[in-house]
Amino acid sequence: MEAEPPAYRRLHWSLLPIACSFGAALLEAEPREQIFYGEFDGRRDKRVLIKILGE
Template sequence: MKSYRKELWFNIPARRKIVRITEDVQKAIDESGIKEGLVLVNAMNITASVFINDDESGLHSDYERWLEKLAPEKPYSQYAHNGFEDNADAHLKRTVMGREVVCAVTNGKLDFGTWEQIFYYELDGKRSKHVLIKIIGE
């Protein structure tokens, strides 16, 4: 069995943003030479998420509104975590959206259902963060 590791780096200038990374993941699969296996894609920072869903702007706006209702950014004083940084809401939002995805690789391609795409979700931007791509297989 072979393995391949790659990192994607982000420095999102806004506090929150959804970025499609499907093509970046497929490029890593191409670079790996692995034709059959699994790919793990995970956010390496605790205020960012990786998830799979539809690339549809209305859905992305729905995420923003829904997550803001669940864990509003302000007032910062509502969270015990806030002190040095005012990002407790980002930690909570990440818990809801998840840390990683695992996808099948078949014939050297992401083995996806209709409309599935991989996204990086920055929840507390304005700093350098990264995503790990780890591919195993033959």
């Protein structure tokens, strides 16, 4: 990875730990399953919604 990734790349990487911790703690994920955000029109704010239901 380059020393100073562009903004759209920083957004991408910053989301990965969130996805990973959910995978380990809560989701019934297969060992290699990871959740990704894919950006195709970046360099601006984008949002991802996580909605959790259950008891």
